[in-house]
Amino acid sequence: MTEQAARRTPTLEDVARAAGVSRATVSRVVNGIATVNPSIRSAVTKAIETTGYIPNAAARTLVNRRSGTVALVISGSDGSADQLFRDPFFGRITGGVVQHLRSRTMHPTLMLADSDAARREAVDFVRRGNADGALLVSTHAGDPLPQLFVDAGIPAVLFARPAVPVPISFVDLAHEAGAALAADRLADRGCRRVATIAGPADLPAANGRLSGFQRAMERRGVPYVDVVRGNFTTESGERAMTELLERAPDIDGVFAANDLMAIGALRVLHEHGRSVPDEVALIGFDDSEPARLARPRLTTVAQPVEEMAARMTAILLDQLASPGIGLTSVVFDPELVLRESA
Amino acid sequence: MTEQAARRTPTLEDVARAAGVSRATVSRVVNGIATVNPSIRSAVTKAIETTGYIPNAAARTLVNRRSGTVALVISGSDGSADQLFRDPFFGRITGGVVQHLRSRTMHPTLMLADSDAARREAVDFVRRGNADGALLVSTHAGDPLPQLFVDAGIPAVLFARPAVPVPISFVDLAHEAGAALAADRLADRGCRRVATIAGPADLPAANGRLSGFQRAMERRGVPYVDVVRGNFTTESGERAMTELLERAPDIDGVFAANDLMAIGALRVLHEHGRSVPDEVALIGFDDSEPARLARPRLTTVAQPVEEMAARMTAILLDQLASPGIGLTSVVFDPELVLRESA
DNA sequence: GGTCTGCGAGAGAGCGCTCTCTCAGTCTCT
DNA sequence: AGAGACTGAGAGAGCGCTCTCTCGCAGACC
Numbered sequence: 187m188t189e190q191a192a193r194r195t196p197t198l199e200d201v202a203r204a205a206g207v208s209r210a211t212v213s214r215v216v217n218g219i220a221t222v223n224p225s226i227r228s229a230v231t232k233a234i235e236t237t238g239y240i241p242n243a244a245a246r247t248l249v250n251r252r253s254g255t256v257a258l259v260i261s262g263s264d265g266s267a268d269q270l271f272r273d274p275f276f277g278r279i280t281g282g283v284v285q286h287l288r289s290r291t292m293h294p295t296l297m298l299a300d301s302d303a304a305r306r307e308a309v310d311f312v313r314r315g316n317a318d319g320a321l322l323v324s325t326h327a328g329d330p331l332p333q334l335f336v337d338a339g340i341p342a343v344l345f346a347r348p349a350v351p352v353p354i355s356f357v358d359l360a361h362e363a364g365a366a367l368a369a370d371r372l373a374d375r376g377c378r379r380v381a382t383i384a385g386p387a388d389l390p391a392a393n394g395r396l397s398g399f400q401r402a403m404e405r406r407g408v409p410y411v412d413v414v415r416g417n418f419t420t421e422s423g424e425r426a427m428t429e430l431l432e433r434a435p436d437i438d439g440v441f442a443a444n445d446l447m448a449i450g451a452l453r454v455l456h457e458h459g460r461s462v463p464d465e466v467a468l469i470g471f472d473d474s475e476p477a478r479l480a481r482p483r484l485t486t487v488a489q490p491v492e493e494m495a496a497r498m499t500a501i502l503l504d505q506l507a508s509p510g511i512g513l514t515s516v517v518f519d520p521e522l523v524l525r526e527s528a
Numbered sequence: 529m530t531e532q533a534a535r536r537t538p539t540l541e542d543v544a545r546a547a548g549v550s551r552a553t554v555s556r557v558v559n560g561i562a563t564v565n566p567s568i569r570s571a572v573t574k575a576i577e578t579t580g581y582i583p584n585a586a587a588r589t590l591v592n593r594r595s596g597t598v599a600l601v602i603s604g605s606d607g608s609a610d611q612l613f614r615d616p617f618f619g620r621i622t623g624g625v626v627q628h629l630r631s632r633t634m635h636p637t638l639m640l641a642d643s644d645a646a647r648r649e650a651v652d653f654v655r656r657g658n659a660d661g662a663l664l665v666s667t668h669a670g671d672p673l674p675q676l677f678v679d680a681g682i683p684a685v686l687f688a689r690p691a692v693p694v695p696i697s698f699v700d701l702a703h704e705a706g707a708a709l710a711a712d713r714l715a716d717r718g719c720r721r722v723a724t725i726a727g728p729a730d731l732p733a734a735n736g737r738l739s740g741f742q743r744a745m746e747r748r749g750v751p752y753v754d755v756v757r758g759n760f761t762t763e764s765g766e767r768a769m770t771e772l773l774e775r776a777p778d779i780d781g782v783f784a785a786n787d788l789m790a791i792g793a794l795r796v797l798h799e800h801g802r803s804v805p806d807e808v809a810l811i812g813f814d815d816s817e818p819a820r821l822a823r824p825r826l827t828t829v830a831q832p833v834e835e836m837a838a839r840m841t842a843i844l845l846d847q848l849a850s851p852g853i854g855l856t857s858v859v860f861d862p863e864l865v866l867r868e869s870a
Numbered sequence: 871g872g873t874c875t876g877c878g879a880g881a882g883a884g885c886g887c888t889c890t891c892t893c894a895g896t897c898t899c900t
Numbered sequence: 901a902g903a904g905a906c907t908g909a910g911a912g913a914g915c916g917c918t919c920t921c922t923c924g925c926a927g928a929c930c
Contacts, residue, residue: 271623
């Protein structure tokens with residue numbers, strides 16, 4: 187009997203017995219409720235120490251209906267799991283989320299939603315009470331995930347505006363403004379024969395960058411911009427640049443919708459003996475690690491990913507704290523990071 | 529009354545009432561226990577559908593003492609949080625862990641342990657029953673984290689061998705063998721004046737790569753290898769390479785203990801007009817994204833990070849399934865990825 | 871001195887689930 | 901046909917915590 191008691195992890199009851207008070211009083215002390223006699227409080231505190239008591243999270247959650255966890259759902263096109271996590275983007279988002287949550291003593295649980303089953307599982311995870319809400323990082327167009335969460339009535343916030351209209355809060359970047367920054371830089375350098383390597387046509391972010399670039403270039407007196415679509419990979423950047431060089435050998439400025447495509451373009455330009463930035467100026471988007479490592483170092487449009495992720499988290503926590511608070515969307519401003527390529 | 533019932537999320541009790549059976553029977557059906565009459569089973573299944581029942585995770589955990597969650601603790605030197613998550617390494621580990629867990633319907637909760645408080649919080653997180661065990665990714669020497677988990681009696685597995693001996697399971701890479709792969713490649717190319725850019729002296733991985741390289745080179749008839757220490761950043765690679773060129777202008781082969789330092793070296797070699805690989809052959813370590821993007825593409829020693837992470841997870845799950853199973857350590861073999869730089 | 875007020879501690883009812891124990895009913899064997 | 905074995909469903913006791921409600925007691929007031 188004593189042996190059993192010694193082996194079991196101590197409960198409130200054990201602490202109460204050790205301190206000679208009731209379970210309720212120990213609970214009050216543990217939860218920092220003020221209306222406890224100081225001498226009793228210290229007796230309880232001591233009993234907690236000696237017993238090595240630690241509150242049971244499940245029991246608390248059962249009563250409180252709060253898990254202290256949020257689901258961080260990474261949604262990729264089906265079957266793209268491995269590739270997803272290699273993207274430094276993901277790491278930066280995670281970092282921003284963790285940083286914001288930790289000060290609130292909350293933690294993110296990571297989920298991958300790359301199939302119908304996985305999406306359902308993600309929703310059920312929250313419905314079962316494993317998490318209080320969800321942060322959705324959707325990387326492809328027409329992702330059904332946001333709608334699933336809305337339908338289930340789960341508090342959720344999206345990273346990047348949904349491709350199809352969904353009543354959900356989100357954070358996003360001013361993609362058009364970012365592309366305009368790149369356009370102005372190219373124009374300032376005197377580029378007249380410019381092109382852009384755009385992203386997939388079904389992604390709002392890609393389209394924003396494209397139209398923003400075109401519009402800003404037009405404002406700067408360059409009405410025609412050559413456009414080739416890529417899919418955000420280095421290889422697609424290589425293909426696109428090859429095509430652009432064929433179509434316009436006298437090209438003198440290129441804006442790629444992300445850094446990886448820019449690096450692909452850089453390689454092709456180098457192979458064709460075009461010097462960057464002297465003959466062709468090149469600007470990327472994202473300010474990712476590879477941009478810093480490229481030779482020449484890539485001038486690029488930076489998005490404050492960590493900050494955006496932190497804000498996304500803050501919005502979710504607000505919604506959890508005051509249900510029915512209404513939707514919020516925040517659009518962040520990009521910045522041009524000048525390096526060597528333009 | 530009816531209104532209240534309609535608003536509440538349905539419980540086992542509700543399903544039981546709807547199906548005209550007992551709570552226990554519904555529980556049996558939900559948990560797939562075979563000894564249930566087929567007709568009753570289908571009645572219960574229908575009741576589950578109509579009520580929209582979903583099991584409450586906290587209630588289950590309270591009884592089962594299983595949360596279905598593991599803590600994935602990323603431990604960095606104090607205050608290094610932001611940098612940590614930008615490291616693609618972290619993403620790959622996460623990917624491997626998530627992939628392995630998901631098929632077991634478990635999920636990782638992410639924690640950052642970059643201060644004493646955070647380390648304690650990580651341990652308490654598991655002690656409270658929020659997670660069943662922990663996966664520790666320790667990136668710096670003398671990290672107290674593994675010992676903390678061992679002391680708390682928490683099932684845990686480490687990524688990379690602990691710098692100080694701790695009785696804990698781990699997965700690691702055969703760093704010496706990996707470095708030998710690089711040495712052999714350089715020797716095969718006929719390099720005679722070789723150097724290595726090593727990692728921090730207090731990291732077992734860094735030392736393994738260093739000694740492995742030296743030993744293999746000696747075997748190949750190159751007894752002297754110049755050594756400069758870096759700290760795994762691109763900048764330290766640049767500094768190291770600059771120093772190496774000063775000390776030995778006739779250098780013809782370099783092995784860097786990771787890709788980022790190799791990329792730093794690449795930049796310095798380029799600036800000094802040394803062609804890679806013709807004049808100087810260069811090999812990195814990790815096979816990270818930047819290695820693929822570098823110009824010339826980096827020949828590098830690849831570690832199967834995702835696979836290692838998956839195995840780490842598997843070991844933890846084994847320990848959870850059969851407590852007292854004893855320690856396991858698995859060492860993975862690296863592979864040389866031949867690209868352009870050597 | 872008796873009644874009222876207010877403060878702080880205890881009692882006890884759940885939260886939703888699992889699982890053992892019990893028991894009714896059926897099957898099998900002699 | 902009766903006894904024993906077995907099968908499958910129900911009853912009910914928790915798991916560890918929170919929180920409302922109750923109640924004892926000390927101080928204040930008339």
